[in-house]
Amino acid sequence: MDIIVSASITFVLLLGLFRIFFQDLRDFIDHLKFLFIPDLLSALRGEYDEDRVSSFKIVIYLGISIGPGLVTYLTWR
Numbered sequence: 001m002d003i004i005v006s007a008s009i010t011f012v013l014l015l016g017l018f019r020i021f022f023q024d025l026r027d028f029i030d031h032l033k034f035l036f037i038p039d040l041l042s043a044l045r046g047e048y049d050e051d052r053v054s055s056f057k058i059v060i061y062l063g064i065s066i067g068p069g070l071v072t073y074l075t076w077r
Helices: 002-021 025-036 039-045 048-076
Strands: none
Touching (some): 002 048, 025 048, 039 048
16 A cells, blocks of 8 residues: 555656656656766766756656655655
8 A cells, every 4th residue: 555655646746747847758858868978978068067957957856756755655664
């Protein structure tokens, strides 16, 4: 039961916050690619600032979405 509740909370937050952080799926994918590009390579391309902002945005989005579900699961266990 605790897994179902925590997964539901996470899923609802992922969907609900998606539009606040990103315009559409393509925008999310563009931000996600910067998460996996090394900072040095981004700096050499002249995209260092965009890389830092995109990486921060993805990490905050996932943290806000997954965090409450994880806390719910750990407290109900």
